[in-house]
Amino acid sequence: MGIIPVIISGGVGSRLWPLSRKKYPKPFLPLGESGTLIGATYARAAGLDGVKTIITVTNRDLLHLTDDAYAAVAASGVSNAFILEPFGRDTAAAIALATLHAGQAHGPDAVLLILPADHMITDTAAFAHGVERAEELADQGRIVTFGIPPDRPETGFGYIETDGGDVLGFVEKPDADTAADYVASGRFLWNSGMFCFSAGTMLNALEAHCADILSATRAALEAAQVSTSGDRLDIGVDAETFATVRAHSIDYAVMEKAENLACVPVSCGWSDIGSWGAMAELAPGDGKDNHAGGQAILQGSRNCYVDARDNLVGLVGVDDLVVVATPDATLVARKDHAHAVKDLFAQLEEQDRPEAVEHRTVRRPWGSYTVLEEGAGYKVKRIEVKPGGRLSLQSHKHRSEHWTVVRGVAIVVNGDETLTLAANQSTYIPCGAKHRLENRGEETMALIEVQCGDYLGEDDIVRYDDIYGRS
Amino acid sequence: MGIIPVIISGGVGSRLWPLSRKKYPKPFLPLGESGTLIGATYARAAGLDGVKTIITVTNRDLLHLTDDAYAAVAASGVSNAFILEPFGRDTAAAIALATLHAGQAHGPDAVLLILPADHMITDTAAFAHGVERAEELADQGRIVTFGIPPDRPETGFGYIETDGGDVLGFVEKPDADTAADYVASGRFLWNSGMFCFSAGTMLNALEAHCADILSATRAALEAAQVSTSGDRLDIGVDAETFATVRAHSIDYAVMEKAENLACVPVSCGWSDIGSWGAMAELAPGDGKDNHAGGQAILQGSRNCYVDARDNLVGLVGVDDLVVVATPDATLVARKDHAHAVKDLFAQLEEQDRPEAVEHRTVRRPWGSYTVLEEGAGYKVKRIEVKPGGRLSLQSHKHRSEHWTVVRGVAIVVNGDETLTLAANQSTYIPCGAKHRLENRGEETMALIEVQCGDYLGEDDIVRYDDIYGRS
Numbered sequence: 036m037g038i039i040p041v042i043i044s045g046g047v048g049s050r051l052w053p054l055s056r057k058k059y060p061k062p063f064l065p066l067g068e069s070g071t072l073i074g075a076t077y078a079r080a081a082g083l084d085g086v087k088t089i090i091t092v093t094n095r096d097l098l099h100l101t102d103d104a105y106a107a108v109a110a111s112g113v114s115n116a117f118i119l120e121p122f123g124r125d126t127a128a129a130i131a132l133a134t135l136h137a138g139q140a141h142g143p144d145a146v147l148l149i150l151p152a153d154h155m156i157t158d159t160a161a162f163a164h165g166v167e168r169a170e171e172l173a174d175q176g177r178i179v180t181f182g183i184p185p186d187r188p189e190t191g192f193g194y195i196e197t198d199g200g201d202v203l204g205f206v207e208k209p210d211a212d213t214a215a216d217y218v219a220s221g222r223f224l225w226n227s228g229m230f231c232f233s234a235g236t237m238l239n240a241l242e243a244h245c246a247d248i249l250s251a252t253r254a255a256l257e258a259a260q261v262s263t264s265g266d267r268l269d270i271g272v273d274a275e276t277f278a279t280v281r282a283h284s285i286d287y288a289v290m291e292k293a294e295n296l297a298c299v300p301v302s303c304g305w306s307d308i309g310s311w312g313a314m315a316e317l318a319p320g321d322g323k324d325n326h327a328g329g330q331a332i333l334q335g336s337r338n339c340y341v342d343a344r345d346n347l348v349g350l351v352g353v354d355d356l357v358v359v360a361t362p363d364a365t366l367v368a369r370k371d372h373a374h375a376v377k378d379l380f381a382q383l384e385e386q387d388r389p390e391a392v393e394h395r396t397v398r399r400p401w402g403s404y405t406v407l408e409e410g411a412g413y414k415v416k417r418i419e420v421k422p423g424g425r426l427s428l429q430s431h432k433h434r435s436e437h438w439t440v441v442r443g444v445a446i447v448v449n450g451d452e453t454l455t456l457a458a459n460q461s462t463y464i465p466c467g468a469k470h471r472l473e474n475r476g477e478e479t480m481a482l483i484e485v486q487c488g489d490y491l492g493e494d495d496i497v498r499y500d501d502i503y504g505r506s
Numbered sequence: 507m508g509i510i511p512v513i514i515s516g517g518v519g520s521r522l523w524p525l526s527r528k529k530y531p532k533p534f535l536p537l538g539e540s541g542t543l544i545g546a547t548y549a550r551a552a553g554l555d556g557v558k559t560i561i562t563v564t565n566r567d568l569l570h571l572t573d574d575a576y577a578a579v580a581a582s583g584v585s586n587a588f589i590l591e592p593f594g595r596d597t598a599a600a601i602a603l604a605t606l607h608a609g610q611a612h613g614p615d616a617v618l619l620i621l622p623a624d625h626m627i628t629d630t631a632a633f634a635h636g637v638e639r640a641e642e643l644a645d646q647g648r649i650v651t652f653g654i655p656p657d658r659p660e661t662g663f664g665y666i667e668t669d670g671g672d673v674l675g676f677v678e679k680p681d682a683d684t685a686a687d688y689v690a691s692g693r694f695l696w697n698s699g700m701f702c703f704s705a706g707t708m709l710n711a712l713e714a715h716c717a718d719i720l721s722a723t724r725a726a727l728e729a730a731q732v733s734t735s736g737d738r739l740d741i742g743v744d745a746e747t748f749a750t751v752r753a754h755s756i757d758y759a760v761m762e763k764a765e766n767l768a769c770v771p772v773s774c775g776w777s778d779i780g781s782w783g784a785m786a787e788l789a790p791g792d793g794k795d796n797h798a799g800g801q802a803i804l805q806g807s808r809n810c811y812v813d814a815r816d817n818l819v820g821l822v823g824v825d826d827l828v829v830v831a832t833p834d835a836t837l838v839a840r841k842d843h844a845h846a847v848k849d850l851f852a853q854l855e856e857q858d859r860p861e862a863v864e865h866r867t868v869r870r871p872w873g874s875y876t877v878l879e880e881g882a883g884y885k886v887k888r889i890e891v892k893p894g895g896r897l898s899l900q901s902h903k904h905r906s907e908h909w910t911v912v913r914g915v916a917i918v919v920n921g922d923e924t925l926t927l928a929a930n931q932s933t934y935i936p937c938g939a940k941h942r943l944e945n946r947g948e949e950t951m952a953l954i955e956v957q958c959g960d961y962l963g964e965d966d967i968v969r970y971d972d973i974y975g976r977s
Contacts, residue, residue: 053820332857334850335843347835347861349524349850352843356824358836364818365829365836372806372823379805379820386803390818407878407886412929413912415878415886415954437910437932439956441884458883459958461908463932483886485910485954487930 037085038170038231039145041133042076044093044101044152045123049380050310050373053364054342057392062152063100066308073152074104080150081110083163088114090137092129093152095119095271099400099503114266116140118256121274127245127288128280130230131252132272134237143235146173149285151228155317157304165301169231172200177297178240179231180290182224183305188214191309191374193226193286195298202296205286224300226286228307236295245288251280311357311366312373315340331358340370364390400503401426402479414486420445420474427501428471434488434495436464438472443480446473456482469499508556509641509702510616512604513547515564515572515623516594520851521781521844524835525813528863533623534571537779544623545575551621552581554634559585561608563600564623566590566742570871570974585737587611589727592745598716598759599751601701602723603743605708614706617644620756622699626788628775636772640702643671648768649711650702651761653695654776659685662780662845664697664757666769673767676757695771697757699778707766716759722751782828782837783844786811802829811841835861871974872897873950885957891916891945898972899942905959905966907935909943914951917944927953940970 048061055061062073080089089110093101098119105115118132130149137145148166156162169179180202182195190210194217196203205226209217217223232240241249258273290296308314318326323337329344336350342359350358357373359366368376383391396405401424407415420426420443428448438447439461447454448471449462456462464470466488474480488495498505519532526532533544551560560581564572569590576586589603601620608616619637627633640650651673653666661681665688667674676697680688688694703711712720729744761767779785789797794808800815807821813830821829828844830837839847854862867876872895878886891897891914899919909918910932918925919942920933927933935941937959945951959966969976 053818332850332853334846334853347524347854347859349835349837349839349847349854351837351839351846351850353827353838353840356838358838360836364820365831366820366822367824367827367829367838368820368822369824375805375822376820379803379822382803382805383820388818408888410888410912410952413954415888417879417881417886435930437908437954439908439958441881441956441958459906461932461934461956481881483884483908483954483956485912485932485956487910487912 037087038083038148038166039088039090039137039141040080040083040086040148040150041090041092041130041137042073042080042150042152043126043129043133044073044091044097045126045129046153047380048153050376051308051314052376052380052383053359053361053366053390056390056394058096059100059394059398060097060153061308063097063104066155066314070107071104072155072308073101074108075155076150076152077105078108078110079156079159079162080148081108081113082159083148083166086113088116090116090118090133090147091152092118092120092133094123095121098269100398103398114268116268117270119269119271121272121277123282124277124280125282126228126285127241127248127283128252128277130237130285131241131249132256134234134241135249135253135256136270138234138238141234143233143238144174145234146170147232147234147237149228149230151307153308154227154229155304155306155308158302161301161303165299165303166231169299172297172299173231173233173236176233176236177295178236178290178293179297179299181227181229181231182298182300183227184300184302185218185223185225188218189225190214192307194223195226196223197298197300198222200297200299202298205291224298227301227305230285230290231299237289240289240293240295244292245281245283248281248283248288251276255280310373311340311359311368311376312370315357315370315373329360338370362395400424402474407483409491412487412489414491416484416486418472418482418484420472420480422474422477422479425473425502426471427498427503427505428469429499430467430469430497431488431495432497433466433490434486435466436470437485437487438462438464438482440480440482443474443478444476445480445482446475447471448473508558509554509619509637510559510561510608510612511551511554511557511619511621512561512563512601512608513544513551513621513623514597514600514604515544515562515568516597516600517624518851519624521847522779522785523847523851523854524830524832524837524861527861527865529567530571530865530869531568531624532779534568534575537626537785541578542575543626543779544572545579546626547621547623548576549579549581550627550630550633551619552579552584553630554619554637557584559587561587561589561604561618562623563589563591563604565594566592569740571869574869585739587739588741590740590742592743592748594753595748595751596753597756598712598719598754599723599748601708601756602712602720603727605705605712606720606724606727607741609705609709612705614704614709615645616705617641618703618705618708620699620701622778624779625698625700626775626777626779629773632772632774636770636774637702640770643768643770644702644704644707647704647707648766649707649761649764650768650770652698652700652702653769653771654698655771655773656689656694656696659689660696661685663778665694666697667694668769668771669693671768671770673769676762695769696776698772698776701756702770708760711760711764711766715763716752716754719752719754719759722747726751781844782811782830782839782847783841786828786841786844809841833866871895873945875955878954880962883958883960885962887955887957889943889953889955891943891951893945893948893950896944896973897942898969898974898976899940900970901938901940901968902959902966903938903968904961905957906937907941908956908958909933909935909953911951911953914945914949915947916951916953917946918942919944
């Protein structure tokens with residue numbers, strides 16, 4: 036039985052708005068050349084010696100994004116268990132769920148490696164070496180933390196005070212002077228949020244330090260809806276029971292109280308990419324320290340980070356800025372104030388702005404749709420269906436739809452008819468008609484949909500049948 | 507015979523990119539509450555005492571934009587003459603064209619008032635008062651300049667040195683120290699580019715100082731295609747002849763050499779809105795000196811000017827910036843470097859970027875189209891047709907079109923059929939079919955067009971008939 040990585044995927048990462056959105060959170064951002072952060076985390080986990088199974092704890096609405104991200108990195112010979120939360124209850128509950136499941140499935144000696152889904156690690160070998168050392172300590176009944184030797188007096192992280200391999204204490208985010216003292220002392224490491232322990236050790240710790248969280252998550256797991264498919268397990272945590280779980284972080288609930296802690300220092304090029312400022316530091320610069328991605332054009336500007344993958348962005352005479360342009364929202368922030376993007380995001384939420392929730396492109400289990408325009412009485416979308424993708428058999432009470440295929444071949448159920456439509460062919464779905472869209476081809480199918488009606492919300496849908504369990 | 511305003515409309519105004527584009531230049535920008543700059547100029551001219559006719563000199567491709575702008579300000583009882591240049595030959599030629607026409611139509615004593623189409627004047631009464639004084643001087647055979655008392659040592663303008671009402675000399679854009687001396691002396695006024703003179707006086711001056719420009723423009727005007735409609739005159743200057751005209755500014759060609767100059771100082775809230783910095787100065791600020799237009803959300807930012815009429819723009823912790831977001835391009839510039847937007851624009855032109863030429867919305871005589879998306883083998887547009895608007899009878903060699911009406915009623919010629927389509931009705935125009943779109947209703951008609959084909963350029967069009975003379 037090798038080590039069991041547990042990928043914990045939660046939180047929006049609102050400091051990375053406008054790329055991150057509530058329904059498209061940080062683990063799924065296409066950052067860097069290696070694809071998504073969660074995909075890179077999965078590949079890193081699957082590449083560790085002896086890994087046969089990986090547990091992922093995530094929100095159930097993010098499962099199809101997770102599947103896509105994992106499929107993109109294609110790890111062979113690894114089975115997957117997905118623990119699907121109906122809503123977040125912080126890291127103590129998430130780790131309790133994973134530990135309870137692993138204890139049942141693999142016994143109390145199974146060693147778990149907790150990995151946040153949205154961190155970056157550039158030195159995989161150093162990481163793997165640290166994991167080996169942690170596994171030995173976990174076998175000896177220790178709860179192992181991974182400490183990152185700090186290279187700057189960062190005030191955005193918690194620190195672990197160590198004395199050789201022993202943990203003297205956890206300290207919360209310090210002020211600037213204290214952080215500088217910490218770095219100077221050499222005894223303080225950043226708390227990376229990665230942990231390693233045996234299932235039995237953690238269950239004992241949860242029982243000792245937050246028994247209520249353990250018992251409530253156990254009940255939610257016992258009431259879960261479980262489905263298996265090949266070597267894949269989906270565990271849908273029961274919402275009613277899970278609602279009673281106290282939300283608490285594993286640091287507060289266990290780490291600050293436990294006495295059998297150990298710390299493994301790892302210098303593995305770790306970053307939590309906590310803000311656009313951190314992202315900018317990771318990006319290579321030109322001769323003027325600018326990093327200009329996409330369609331950025333700079334004139335007399337220095338030390339700027341620009342992400343213009345969708346639209347042209349011109350900079351004139353500016354320094355030290357982060358500029359991120361998406362099709363519906365643009366951020367302009369001073370690099371050293373980039374942490375305050377969180378406050379801007381809070382403003383957007385207060386104002387119920389859709390730009391806080393979703394991108395113009397919304398991914399679905401069958402593919403995606405992109406809103407091209409909304410006007411009075413109409414909406415225009417591009418709908419893309421993956422090979423094998425099949426939308427639900429559905430109807431609408433308030434809108435008709437005009438479909439024109441522009442790529443691939445669509446199989447369309449429209450009332451009593453089934454049509455095969457290639458590019459440059461179209462059909463009309465009258466209001467109330469049962470219809471369905473499917474791609475049986477091997478390339479992505481795309482069509483342009485023009486909706487007409489007095490109400491055009493996504494919730495005007497009656498589903499009669501759905502292969503993704505949404506009817 | 508009252509004074510004859512001559513509105514000179516030329517130049518891109520590239521410092522106001524991304525709002526200004528080559529084919530949508532500065533006079534047509536929707537700046538401020540009063541609509542376009544050229545519309546405001548026209549209204550100001552029409553409102554002067556005794557004005558019966560207005561001459562406009564502009565590029566012929568901009569005529570329909572000019573018509574729209576003038577229609578929006580609806581000046582009654584004024585007849586219009588449009589002198590349509592095939593291309594620009596600078597201000598000496600433009601003024602020569604207007605003066606030659608006015609001299610022929612109204613005699614040598616007709617007094618002309620030259621007004622650049624892209625300046626802003628906030629105190630109309632002071633302006634009108636200055637014009638009255640200038641008219642008296644023009645009647646006495648003087649070429650009158652309008653000088654603006656400077657309120658800052660601006661290095662972007664030419665200055666007029668005066669001694670009471672007499673002009674001692676014209677000086678080009680000074681350096682900062684010289685400009686400061688000018689302002690301190692009290693003898694220097696900004697050269698506003700507005701002039702007043704009788705036709706006879708200017709014809710004599712042109713003959714004396716740049717006879718080649720006068721004779722070549724006279725030839726181009728004599729070869730012009732002239733059409734009249736009611737009290738409207740359209741004079742299409744002959745391209746072949748006009749190409750021989752030397753391009754020169756009126757300042758160099760005449761003003762710096764003429765001896766019968768006079769200067770009328772006018773304090774009329776004048777601005778040439780020469781850059782986004784100037785635009786920002788005109789805009790009212792909030793408590794932190796921010797001017798946030800449209801969907802701008804600011805967090806800890808000061809002294810910023812944001813134009814976010816189309817998209818959400820979030821600012822975090824930044825000062826002294828200009829941010830202008832359009833659907834396809836965003837500018838981020840330091841306010842006091844905003845003049846260098848011109849250099850950014852030059853970069854865009856070198857790179858043949860479409861964002862230098864047109865907006866996603868392109869205006870046509872019959873209305874407008876907006877490109878919503880372009881992909882491999884397809885393009886999606888919203889097409890809007892004004893009441894009474896009628897596209898040419900046309901066909902395409904490389905594309906088919908799917909039309910779905912979303913507002914108003916479309917009259918569609920499609921091959922041998924004529925269809926009447928209301929919202930939620932559609933038709934398919936096969937490749938090669940003759941077709942035409944018309945709006946006979948009283949509200950704007952809008953449809954979504956999905957083009958499919960192997961080539962989707964605007965130049966794939968065969969026009970069989972066109973009410974705007976384009977076939």
